[in-house]
Amino acid sequence: xxxxxxxxxxxxxxxxxxxxxxxxxxxxxxxxxxxxxxxxxxxxxxxxxxxxxxxxxxxxxxxxxxxxxxxxxxxxxxxxxxxxxxxxxxxxxxxxxxxxxxxxxxxxxxxxxxxxxxxxxxxxxxxxxxxxxxxxxxxxxxxxxxxxxxxxxxxxxxxxxxxxxxxxxxxxxxxxxxxxxxxxxxxxxxxxx
Numbered sequence: 001x002x003x004x005x006x007x008x009x010x011x012x013x014x015x016x017x018x019x020x021x022x023x024x025x026x027x028x029x030x031x032x033x034x035x036x037x038x039x040x041x042x043x044x045x046x047x048x049x050x051x052x053x054x055x056x057x058x059x060x061x062x063x064x065x066x067x068x069x070x071x072x073x074x075x076x077x078x079x080x081x082x083x084x085x086x087x088x089x090x091x092x093x094x095x096x097x098x099x100x101x102x103x104x105x106x107x108x109x110x111x112x113x114x115x116x117x118x119x120x121x122x123x124x125x126x127x128x129x130x131x132x133x134x135x136x137x138x139x140x141x142x143x144x145x146x147x148x149x150x151x152x153x154x155x156x157x158x159x160x161x162x163x164x165x166x167x168x169x170x171x172x173x174x175x176x177x178x179x180x181x182x183x184x185x186x187x188x189x190x191x192x193x
Contacts, residue, residue, distance in 0.1 A: 001026050001027060001028055001029060002028065002029050002031045002032060003028050003031075003032060003034050003039075003046060004032065005032075006034060006039075006045055006046045007044065007045050007046075009041065012024065012026055012041070020041055021041070022040075022041055022042060022043050023040050023041065023042075024040065024041040025038060025039070025040050025049075026038070026039055026040075026041075026046075027039075028046075035048065037049070128176075128178065130175075130176055134175045134176055135176075137175055138167055138171065138172060138175060139167070139168070139171060140165060140166070140167060141165070141166065141167065141168055142163050142164065142165050143163065143164055143166075144158055144161045144162075144163060144164070145161070145164070149161045149162075
């Protein structure tokens with residue numbers, strides 16, 4: 001089927017006469033500069049609900065709604081639209097991005113990362129007795145990861161890998177143990193998986 005306009009019922013017709021019923025579902029072929037995919041009639045306009053096409057990045061584009069879509073690139077996934085949990089996650093049992101054994105390589109962010117420092121949602125608040133002396137004992141280190149860095153199938157030799165800078169979690173846990181996470185709760189199904 002090929003739309004003329006998203007604001008017109010045509011070319012879809014009600015075979016019994018009159019207007020087509022709301023929630024009529026059709027598949028548009030991608031012509032007329034209107035994105036290919038599934039649309040439903042909302043009384044005055046066709047609303048996109050999902051679709052697929054060969055994206056510009058060499059993979060498949062999956063449309064979800066009017067503005068959101070994923071594009072399967074070459075070894076990467078692109079997202080158009082916002083990305084957030086389905087509900088507010090006040091506890092650490094909420095949505096997680098990565099895990100201790102499934103880490104993200106690099107995260108690039110324009111406006112910074114925000115954590116909640118507001119006192120209103122907190123309880124059982126206690127001062128920590130550490131002072132600047134403990135902080136000054138922390139040693140900064142530079143290092144390479146032990147795992148093989150790869151770019152595609154090419155292993156990057158250790159001497160050419162990017163050096164990282166940071167702290168040793170083991171040393172930080174000896175000086176200020178509360179700031180190092182050593183265990184976490186995980187969700188399992190009824191079989192413990």
